[in-house]
Structures are given as C-alpha cells and as structure tokens.
Amino acid sequence: MWSSWSPLRRLQRIAVSASRPAAAGNNNYIGGMQRREQSALAHRVYITRKVPPEGLEIVRRCGRVKFELWDSDDPVPRDELLKKVKGVDGLLCMLTEKVDAELLDAAGPNLKVLSTMSVGFDHLCLDELKKRGIRVGYTPDVLTDAVAELTVALLLATSRRLIEAAHEAKTGGWGTWRTLWLCGYELANSTVGILGLGRIGVAIAERLKPFKVKKFLYTDVAPRPQLAEMINAEYVSLEELAKQSDFLAACCALTPETQGICNRKLFSQMKKNAIFINTSRGGIVNQEDLYEALSAGQIAAAGLDVTTPEPLPTDHPLFKLKNCVILPHIASASYTTRNAMSALAANNLLAGLRGEPMPKELEL
Amino acid sequence: RCGGLLVRVPPLPAAGCKVSLWDSDEPIPRTDLLQGVSGAHGILCLLSDRIDAEVINAAGPNLKVISTLSVGFDHLAVGEIKKRGVRVGYTPDVLTDATAELTVALLLATARRIPEGVEEVKNGGWSSWKPLWLCGYGLSGSTVGVIGLGRIGLAIARRLKPFGVKRLLYSGRTSKPQAAEVDGEFASLDRLVSESDFVVVSCSLTPETQGLCDKALFSKMKKTAVFVNTSRGAVVNQEDLHEALSSGRIAAAGLDVTTPEPLPTDHPLLKLKNCVILPHIGSATYSTRGIMAELCANNLLAGLTGSAMPSELAL
Numbered sequence: 001m002w003s004s005w006s007p008l009r010r011l012q013r014i015a016v017s018a019s020r021p022a023a024a025g026n027n028n029y030i031g032g033m034q035r036r037e038q039s040a041l042a043h044r045v046y047i048t049r050k051v052p053p054e055g056l057e058i059v060r061r062c063g064r065v066k067f068e069l070w071d072s073d074d075p076v077p078r079d080e081l082l083k084k085v086k087g088v089d090g091l092l093c094m095l096t097e098k099v100d101a102e103l104l105d106a107a108g109p110n111l112k113v114l115s116t117m118s119v120g121f122d123h124l125c126l127d128e129l130k131k132r133g134i135r136v137g138y139t140p141d142v143l144t145d146a147v148a149e150l151t152v153a154l155l156l157a158t159s160r161r162l163i164e165a166a167h168e169a170k171t172g173g174w175g176t177w178r179t180l181w182l183c184g185y186e187l188a189n190s191t192v193g194i195l196g197l198g199r200i201g202v203a204i205a206e207r208l209k210p211f212k213v214k215k216f217l218y219t220d221v222a223p224r225p226q227l228a229e230m231i232n233a234e235y236v237s238l239e240e241l242a243k244q245s246d247f248l249a250a251c252c253a254l255t256p257e258t259q260g261i262c263n264r265k266l267f268s269q270m271k272k273n274a275i276f277i278n279t280s281r282g283g284i285v286n287q288e289d290l291y292e293a294l295s296a297g298q299i300a301a302a303g304l305d306v307t308t309p310e311p312l313p314t315d316h317p318l319f320k321l322k323n324c325v326i327l328p329h330i331a332s333a334s335y336t337t338r339n340a341m342s343a344l345a346a347n348n349l350l351a352g353l354r355g356e357p358m359p360k361e362l363e364l
Numbered sequence: 365r366c367g368g369l370l371v372r373v374p375p376l377p378a379a380g381c382k383v384s385l386w387d388s389d390e391p392i393p394r395t396d397l398l399q400g401v402s403g404a405h406g407i408l409c410l411l412s413d414r415i416d417a418e419v420i421n422a423a424g425p426n427l428k429v430i431s432t433l434s435v436g437f438d439h440l441a442v443g444e445i446k447k448r449g450v451r452v453g454y455t456p457d458v459l460t461d462a463t464a465e466l467t468v469a470l471l472l473a474t475a476r477r478i479p480e481g482v483e484e485v486k487n488g489g490w491s492s493w494k495p496l497w498l499c500g501y502g503l504s505g506s507t508v509g510v511i512g513l514g515r516i517g518l519a520i521a522r523r524l525k526p527f528g529v530k531r532l533l534y535s536g537r538t539s540k541p542q543a544a545e546v547d548g549e550f551a552s553l554d555r556l557v558s559e560s561d562f563v564v565v566s567c568s569l570t571p572e573t574q575g576l577c578d579k580a581l582f583s584k585m586k587k588t589a590v591f592v593n594t595s596r597g598a599v600v601n602q603e604d605l606h607e608a609l610s611s612g613r614i615a616a617a618g619l620d621v622t623t624p625e626p627l628p629t630d631h632p633l634l635k636l637k638n639c640v641i642l643p644h645i646g647s648a649t650y651s652t653r654g655i656m657a658e659l660c661a662n663n664l665l666a667g668l669t670g671s672a673m674p675s676e677l678a679l
Contacts, residue, residue, distance in 0.1 A: 052495050073494045096493055117495070145504040145528055152527075153476050156469035160649075165642045166479050170634050174626035174643035176391045176412040179433065179653055186649040188461045210522045211465055311490035319486060327481040328490035334476075334502035338495050 028084070029071040031060055042066045043089040043353045044110070048076045048097050051117060055342025059092075062350055082106040090349050094118065100125045104132060113352025117345040119143055121362060122254040122281060130364040137348025137358045139341045140199065146337040148203035150305065150330060151249060151279045155208075158303035158325045159247070159275045160184040185246065185273055185300060187211035193245030194218040195238070195262075196252025196280065197227050204249055205231035217241055221257070242269035247277065254281035262286065267293035274299045279331045282308035291317050294324055305331050381406075381668065398422040406431065406664050409439075412625075416441040420448060429667025433660045435459055435516075437677060438569040438596060446679040453663025454677045455656045456515060459647035464519035466620060466646045467594040471524075471562060474618035474640045475590045476500040501561065501590060501615065504528035509560030511576075512567025512595065513540050513548060520564055521546040533560060536567070557584045562592065569596035577601060582608035590616050594646050597623035606632050609639055620646050 045059065045067040059067055068084060070076035075096040076084070085091060085107040093099060095118040104111065104125075114129060115137040129136055157163060161184045168174050168182070175181075190213055194201040197218040205216050209231070216233035218224075223235040238261070241248065248270065252258050262278065263286040270276070276299055278285055287308060293299050301323035310329055318324050332338065344359060351358040384400055386392040391412045392400070401407055401423040409415055411434040420427065420441070430445060431453040445452060473479060477500045484490050484498070508524055510517045513534040521532055525546055532548045534540075539550035553576075557563055563585060567573050577593070578601040585591070591614055593600055602623060608614050616638040622631075625644055633639050647656065659674055666673040 049495060073497065075492050094493060094495070146502050149472065149502055149504070149527055150476055153469070153472035153478060156465065157473050157478050160466055160469050160645070162469060162473050162640075162642065163479065163482050165645050166640060169627065169641045169643045170629065172629045175389075176625065177410060177644055178389045179410070179657070180650075181389070181648070182643070182645050183648045183650045183653060184645075186462050186465055186651060188465070188651075206526045210526060212461060310493065312485065314486060314488050325482060326485050327478065328485050328498065329493050330476070330481050330498045330500075333497070333499045334504075335496075335499045336502060336505070338499060342495065 027070055027072045027076075029069040031067055031069065044068075044087060045090040045092065045349065045353070046081075046084050046088045047092040048081060049073070049094050049117075051092070051345070052339045052342040054339040055092075055117070055344075055346035058343055058346035059350070065090075065350065065353065085111070089113070090115065090353050092117065092345055092349050095120055095123050098123050099129070101128045104128055104134070113137065113349060115345045115349035115352065117341050120253065120281060122283070126362075126364050135352045135358070136362040136364060137345065137352060138360055138362045139344045139348075140360055142340040142344050143332040143337050144199045144203050146334045147200050147279060147331040148207055150327075150333070151200070151204050151251075151277060152207045154279065154303040154305055154325065154327060155247060155249065155275065155277045158277065158301050158323075159187070161301075163325055164322055185275060187213055187247065189214050190246035191215045191217060191244050193236075193241040193248045194233065195241060195248060195250040196220055196258070197224045197233065198251060198253075200279075201249070201251035202227050202230055204251065205233060208247075215244075217244060220252070238266065239269055242266050243271075245274060246271065247275045250276075250278040250280050250284055252280055252284060254283045258284045260284065260286045262290070264289040264292065267298050270299050272297060272300065276302040278303075279305040282306040282310060287316075287318065290324075291321070294318075294321050301325070303327075305329055381665075401427075405429070406668050408433070408660060408664050410434065411436055411439050414439050415445070417444045420444055420450070428670075429453065429664060431660050431664035431667065433656055436568065436596060438598075442677075442679055451667045451673070452677040452679060453660065453667060453673045454675055455659050455663075456675055458655045458659055459652050460515045460519050462649045462652040463516050463594065463646040464523055466642075466648070467516070467520050467564065467566070467592060468523045470594060470618040470620055470640065470642060471564065471590065471592045472503075474592065474616050474638075475503070475562070477616075479640055480637060501588060502528075503562070505530050506561040507531040507533065507559055508562045508564065509533040509535070509551070509556035510548075511535050511553065511556065511563065511565045512573075513543055514566065514568070516594075517564070517566035518542055518546065520566060521548060524562075531559075553581075554584060557581055558586075560589060561586065562590050565591075565593040565595050565599055567595055567599065569598050573599050575599070575601050577605065579604040579607065582613055585614045587612065587615065589614050590618070592618045594620040597621040597625060602631075602633060605639075606636070609633075609636050616640075618642075620644055 043065050047069045050071050089110050090113045092115045113135045119140045165182050192213050197220050217236050218233045219238045219241045261284050303325040305327045348358045404423050405426045406429045408431045429451045435456045508529050533551040533556045534548045535553045535556045576599050618640040620642045663673045
C-alpha cells in the first residue's frame with residue numbers, strides 16, 4: 001500500500017512539513033495553509049492519491065490552496081471520494097477515478113477545474129464536464145518518451161521471446177547453444193503498422209527505424225500527413241494494416257469508435273508470424289478473440305500493457321499462453337516521467353484555479 | 365573424398381562432399397568429436413565445440429578448413445590452427461542486426477523492469493495503477509557507454525540514439541572514425557563507467573578483456589546505472605557483479621552470456637530481482653540463423669576447394 005521505494009517516502013515526509021495530523025486509521029492528509037490563514041480566497045482541492053513529490057510540492061507551496069490528499073499508493077474508495085469532493089474548487093485525479101455525473105453532482109457547483117495525471121481521458125465524462133463549465137487539464141507530451149520506450153521494450157520482449165528465455169535460464173531448460181532454440185522474429189526488413197497515429201505512434205516509429213524496418217504503415221480516422229511525414233509512413237485502411245504488418249502496434253485513444261476494434265476480424269486478417277502490441281487502452285481489444293487468435297496460431301504473439309479489467313485476474317486464460325506477454329500498465333513508469341506528470345498536473349490545477357491558461361488544457 | 369563433422373543446422377548445400385553429421389540438437393561429446401574428425405578435410409562447428417590442438421591433431425594432415433557458425437572465435441585455438449595452415453571461416457555481419465536488436469531488447473527489459481512486471485501480473489501483485497510502482501530508468505536524456513564499438517557495438521549505438529540518449533561514449537584500443545555517425549565520444553574506460561547511465565559491453569573476448577568487468581569497474585559506476593553484457597561471459601567477474609547488484613552498488617544488470625553456459629540453476633545471480641539473464645540468444649532469429657548456416661556452409665565449401673571464402677577470419 002505504501003510506496004515501495006523508501007527514499008522517495010523520506011523525501012515526501014520532508015517536503016510535506018508538519019501540519020494537522022491525520023486522524024488515526026484515516027488515509028486523508030490535510031495540508032496547505034494553517035487554520036488561521038484560511039480565508040474566503042482559499043481554494044479547496046482534493047487530490048485522489050499520494051502523487052509523486054514534485055507535484056505535491058507545487059501544490060503545497062501555493063499559498064492560496066488548502067488541499068486534502070488520499071495519502072496512499074492505492075486508489076481512494078468510491079464512497080470516500082464522493083464524500084471528500086463536496087464543495088471543492090479543484091480536483092486532481094488519476095485514471096482510476098471515474099469522473100461522471102455522480103461524482104460531479106457530489107462535488108457541487110464550486111468545482112472549476114479537474115486535473116488528471118494521465119494523457120488518456122476515457123475515465124472522464126467530457127459532456128458532463130463541459131455542461132458544467134469545468135476546465136480540464138491532462139498530461140500529454142511529458143510521458144511520450146517513456147510510453148514509446150516501453151512500447152518498443154514490450155514489442156522486443158515479445159518478438160524475441162525474452163520472458164520464455166529468462167524462464168528457461170532459471171528453470172534448467174537451458175542446455176548448450178542450439179541453432180534453432182528460442183528463435184524469434186526480427187524487425188529488420190519488416191513492415192510495422194501503427195493503429196492510431198498520434199504523438200506516441202510517431203515516437204514509437206522513430207525508435208523502431210534504426211532496426212532496419214522496411215516500411216511504416218498507419219491507419220486512423222483520417223490521414224495525418226504532418227505526423228506521417230515525420231516517419232515516412234503510408235496511410236492505409238485498417239484491413240490493409242492487418243494484412244501487411246509484421247508488427248502491429250495499437251496507439252489509438254479509447255473512444256466509442258475504437259472500443260473492441262481489435263477483434264476476430266482484425267486478427268483473422270493478420271499474418272501468421274505477426275506480433276500484436278497494445279499499450280493504449282485495454283478496451284480497444286476483444287480479449288476473447290485475442291485468446292482465440294493466439295492459441296490457434298492466427299498470429300505469432302501479443303504483448304499487452306493494458307487490459308480489461310485492470311488488474312487482470314490471475315486465472316485469466318491469456319496467462320496460459322506462452323506467446324502472450326502481459327505487463328501491469330507501466331508504460332509511463334519512469335521516475336523522471338511520473339514526477340514530470342505530477343508537476344504538470346499540479347500546474348494545470350493551479351492555473352485553472354487562478355482562471356489562467358493551463359500548460360496543457362484538454363479541449364472539450 | 366572429404367569428410368566433415370556437422371551439428372544440426374538448417375538444410376545446407378553439400379555439393380560433392382561426403383558429410384558426417386552429429387545429428388542432434390545436443391553438443392557432440394568430446395570422444396565422439398575426436399573420433400569423428402579423423403581424416404576430415406573440413407570441420408563445421410558451433411561455438412560450444414572447443415577446437416584446440418587435441419582436436420586438430422586428431423583430425424590429421426587432411427584438415428584444410430574449420431568453419432564456425434558464429435562470429436566469436438574464442439573457442440578456436442587460433443595459434444595452433446594458423447601453425448598448420450588451416451583456414452577459418454566465421455559469420456560476421458549477418459548476425460549483427462539480430463544481436464544488436466537483442467542487446468537493446470535486454471537493456472530495455474532490464475531498465476524498465478519487464479520480467480518483474482510480468483511476474484507481478486501473474487502472481488497477483490498487480491492491484492491497480494500506482495504513480496511510483498515499478499518505476500524504471502529511461503533512456504531519454506541519458507549517457508550510454510559502449511565498451512567496444514565494433515560492428516555490433518555500432519549497431520547497438522544506432523538503435524539507442526532515437527530514444528533520446530544525450531551522450532554516447534565508447535571505449536576501446538583506438539578511436540573509430542565510424543563513431544562519428546552516432547556522435548560517439550571516445551573515452552577512457554574509467555571515464556565511460558563513471559559517467560554512463562547505461563554500460564553496454566560489446567567487445568570480443570581476449571586475454572586483455574578477460575575479467576574486465578570486475579569489482580573495480582563496478583565501484584566506479586553510478587548507483588542508478590544499468591549494466592548489459594551480450595559479448596562473452598568471461599568478460600565479467602560474476603562474483604563481483606553479484607556483490608555489486610545485491611549491495612545496490614549499481615541498479616541492475618542484463619546478461620545474455622555467462623560463465624559457464626548454461627548457468628547452473630542455483631547460481632546466485634539467478635535469484636536477484638535486478639538481474640535479467642537470457643540463455644545466449646543474441647542471434648536467435650529464424651532468418652538470421654538460416655543466413656548464418658548458409659554462410660557457414662559456403663565458407664566451408666570455399667575452403668575445401670581452395671577458393672576465396674565469403675567470410676574468412678584473418679589469422
């Protein structure tokens with residue numbers, strides 16, 4: 001439950017100086033201004049998690065903000081959240097909190113700004129937010145490098161069978177050097193297909209290029225010529241993408257249109273030696289269809305950093321497959337990146353409270 | 365008449381040769397090897413076959429060519445081979461891409477804690493998205509040091525560049541003009557290890573590089589550094605590496621090569637969470653192994669007919 005990296009915990013204790021102590025058995029931390037300094041001008045803010053220190057420090061240093069924090073690594077329970085948002089002016093949340101009419105009603109009319117520490121916003125009911133004139137901040141760009149890096153890492157771990165190989169090394173399956181043992185599929189001379197060409201899709205392609213990829217293809221709701229030019233990628237239909245790709249990486253946002261888009265039809269059109277990678281959102285993949293495709297050998301292997309649900313229950317059929325690598329949604333998990341996301345989310349929040357332009361505002 | 369001892373490889377042209385094959389995925393036992401090479405004109409071997417004076421003597425005066433299915437040749441007694449005027453074929457270049465790719469795969473898997481992540485998912489350790497859980501070290505803004513900027517070292521550097529690497533250092537006997545392509549900066553080994561966030565070993569195994577990565581080297585590295593070796597196991601002092609990893613002297617290590625191979629399953633390095641070990645799969649892709657086998661066979665045939673080899677090792 002508490003941070004597993006103790007030096008960061010120490011840093012946080014130092015950064016968050018003594019204030020009203022939390023009540024026993026309660027994860028809520030209340031910080032910011034001392035009681036006597038509270039005035040009508042103070043903004044009330046609720047933060048739904050123990051965020052990395054950079055962001056917390058930014059909020060704490062702001063003289064006009066009184067904040068309450070769910071002081072835990074784990075998500076705040078729903079009923080606690082509904083209680084705590086009552087009357088807040090600002091809310092800083094993670095992708096684990098569903099921001100819908102119920103939550104916004106519970107918060108009430110003071111709520112001016114919602115800041116999410118993520119680039120995805122499928123957990124936010126944008127209509128409800130727009131209706132109430134609430135501004136939304138999010139964290140694009142700062143996490144692009146880390147996510148693209150992890151996507152390539154997952155692709156390579158899948159195509160070169162690293163998990164299988166590491167397991168053999170540990171359990172005695174490793175004999176001497178053999179010519180065809182644990183052979184995988186290489187990127188050299190391959191065709192890479194990107195499903196959804198945004199910032200992250202481009203960054204992935206840039207990292208794959210020096211592996212001697214022969215061709216980059218992409219599909220999207222419409223051509224994206226400026227982005228495509230950066231990586232010399234050709235616009236094709238979803239069907240063509242499936243048919244031609246040796247490596248297919250899904251990088252699209254989760255919307256009603258993309259929900260379940262990676263399904264039986266797509267997998268049946270793909271090559272038998274193709275590798276499928278998803279680091280976008282679990283909801284774009286039909287997991288039963290994926291299981292079928294992998295176990296029937298319709299595609300060679302798959303790597304997933306996102307699933308439905310998260311966490312994926314340990315008895316899920318996908319775990320039975322040697323050719324499926326599953327990670328626990330760690331694409332942006334580098335120390336620098338998480339701190340940068342935290343800082344950006346905090347700055348978005350404070351700018352919104354001041355009625356100023358946010359560093360990164362989501363257009364509703 | 366020519367005879368050769370082969371181990372199991374993808375189908376290869378055997379034009380006019382009488383071929384004896386050790387038809388197994390497992391290595392040939394020493395006694396069978398010594399018997400089998402008797403009178404052979406050519407030997408096609410793997411890196412797991414030690415070809416020393418004893419083997420060469422057992423082969424006898426017919427022996428003209430040894431062709432190895434590898435780019436490394438530390439398993440060949442080069443001095444003895446040269447003395448007898450025997451030619452050697454090997455497989456450089458064709459495996460460069462696959463090996464560089466695996467090295468980057470291993471570096472990323474180690475730095476971004478992929479095996480740990482997979483394990484947590486399987487054993488129920490994954491509860492929800494958490495801001496600081498399983499955070500790793502990113503390449504963006506980092507300094508990478510490559511020990512030995514040969515064909516493979518350069519190919520590794522090219523692949524790491526677009527990850528936002530800020531500085532690329534390399535060490536070796538001399539500076540290399542081709543380093544300019546990756547903005548590589550020639551540095552002493554000491555400077556490389558003390559300034560790098562990622563240390564990648566890509567040199568060949570020689571008497572000079574044997575045990576190069578030892579306590580002294582690890583003690584100069586950053587506490588947050590990641591160490592990767594895909595060259596040869598003997599370049600690393602494994603006891604010293606274990607000490608460095610378990611004491612937090614360095615952050616993590618990824619190895620595709622060990623001493624011995626295979627590494628015994630009770631070896632202390634296999635117990636460390638921050639050590640990723642792969643069973644020497646650097647060149648293990650279907651296409652590369654096929655190309656290596658073809659090249660190896662063509663080297664052999666050229667040696668038998670006294671013609672120019674596609675890839676001859678200069679002795």
